Amino acid sequence: MTTKIQIAYSLHTLNAISTVLAVVVMALCLWLRYEWDFKHYVYELEAQQVLWTGPYILIVASSLTMATSVLGSWATVIEDCQLISLFALGSASSVVLGMAGLAYTLNHGIYHSELTPWLEERLWVLFHEMDYNERSARILRIIQEDMECCGPSDWKDYQTFNKVLPDECRSPVTGNIAGGSCAEEFARWMEPRTGWLCGLALLLVVIQMGNILISLWLRKSILLERSNDNRPYRLVGERTRV
Missing domain, CATH: 1.20.900 (Dbl Homology Domain; Chain A)
Known part of the structure; x- marks a missing residue:
């Protein structure tokens, strides 16, 4: 019993x-x-x-x-x-x-x-569309500013494709160029949220x-x-x- x-x-x-x-x-x-x-x-x-x-x-x-x-x-x-x-x-x-x-x-x-390679592929699409698509340029600028990153893989992406380096890639305090990949920085930003879940x-x-x-x-x-x-x-x- x-x-x-x-x-x-x-x-x-x-x-x-x-x-x-x-x-x-x-x-x-x-x-x-x-x-x-x-x-x-x-x-x-x-x-x-x-x-x-x-x-x-x-x-x-x-x-x-x-x-x-x-x-x-x-x-x-x-x-x-x-x-x-x-x-x-x-x-x-x-x-x-x-x-x-x-x-x-x-x-x-x-x-x-699989998030990081997916993000890098998607960000490359936005990167190549930014010259003629304002929406793509806007979201890429927002991600670069919020994540403190520059380019799909790094800041040299702008140099490789002869694009002007945007202000969002630079620190507003020091003016230094952010060296991180936006795909990697976004994935790192996601990790604590999904990790707890x-x-x-x-x-x-x-x-x-x-x-x-x-x-x-x-x-x-x-x-x-x-x-x-x-x-x-x-x-x-x-x-x-x-």
């Missing part, structure tokens, strides 16, 4: 923790989606698929986690084996979605990922895996007790009443 009660309480605790983490992960994803400066960069770079796909998947995974947590808590209270099995299946689905969103975000949101998403996935194991353990304990004909079966809540 005591073992089953402890299992049930452990499952309630993990459900509460996973719900809080799911809310935090969803909040970070929504922040990445709607934060004004970042959203402006995404639209101007036409990077919606690259930078928002991972957070979208994590939003779905977090929503599923919150729904299954409520289901798991209710199934634990009434000790319904079918609902507990459904909770385990829902948790497994959220784990798969969470791992997919986590993997995509890591692969397209940090410095050592991925870390919390990974923790949520691990806790969900624990939820699956404990729920299956609880289901087994309930079935074993129900198969015991030596004493009548009573719910956990009934046993804890004084």
Whole structure:
């Protein structure tokens, strides 16, 4: 009896923790989606698929986690084996979605990922369009000023293609030319934001895996007790009443 009660309480605790983490992960994803400066960069770079796909998947995974947590808590209270099995299946689905969103975000949101070469290719397009496309010139100037960088790869890009070095490439204080690649600097700027998100998403996935194991353990304990004909079966809540 005591073992089953402890299992049930452990499952309630993990459900509460996973719900809080799911809310935090969803909040970070929504922040990445709607934060004004970042959203402006995404639209101007036409990077919606690259930078928002991972957070979208994590939003779905977090929503599923919150729904299954409520289901798991209710199934634990009434000790319904079918609902507990459904909770385990829902948790497994959220784990798969969470791992997919986590993997995509890591692969397209940090410095050592596919983000850097994608950004360099995109910035080269803007670089070559800047002479006749005001929008391309404007977003390139904004990125160079905000990220304190110069050119898709470095400041020599302007020299190589006989372009005038813009004022945004120079420090407003010292006048020195920024030596960093805009693709690399933008990826480094992204890394802390996606890094925190991925870390919390990974923790949520691990806790969900624990939820699956404990729920299956609880289901087994309930079935074993129900198969015991030596004493009548009573719910956990009934046993804890004084």
